[in-house]
Each structure stands twice: as structure tokens, then as C-alpha cells.
Amino acid sequence: MIDKYKDLPQEEITDMMNDVIGKGFTCYIKWTCENCGERATSNTPNTFFTEGYIHEDCGHTTYPTKFGLVVTKCL
Numbered sequence: 001m002i003d004k005y006k007d008l009p010q011e012e013i014t015d016m017m018n019d020v021i022g023k024g025f026t027c028y029i030k031w032t033c034e035n036c037g038e039r040a041t042s043n044t045p046n047t048f049f050t051e052g053y054i055h056e057d058c059g060h061t062t063y064p065t066k067f068g069l070v071v072t073k074c075l
């Protein structure tokens, strides 16, 4: 897993997702949990959620305004 991008707003991150998915990569949204401050990664590939992100370690739902992207190169 390579975390190659810095956090970006929704519009830019969804554009980037479409780009990497179109190139055959798999990507996962990353965000910063507002409860514990840790970086969290979505378990659902190639999906952007608008209804919030649950950090499974602490159970807190965050509604981020900036997102990171983890891109996996394996198929």
C-alpha cells in the first residue's frame, strides 16, 4: 500500500479516485479521526462515502472535509 497523496477536498479526491480506478488501481479513502486524531483508512475499496466515516478502532464517526487516498498497485 502506498500513501502517495496529501489530503484534498472532496471534489479533488473523487476526481483522483476516478483517475486511479480508470487506470486499474484500487484505492481507499483515508481521513483523520476527530475523536482520537489517528489516521484511519476505509475498508471499502473505490468508494467515497458522503454520510461519514467510522473509525473502527474507536467507533467514532467523522465527517471529514479533507481526504487522503491509499492506492494499491496489486490487482
Ligand SMILES: [Zn+2]
Pocket: 033, 034, 035, 036, 037, 038, 055, 057, 058, 059, 060
Ligand atoms: Zn478514532
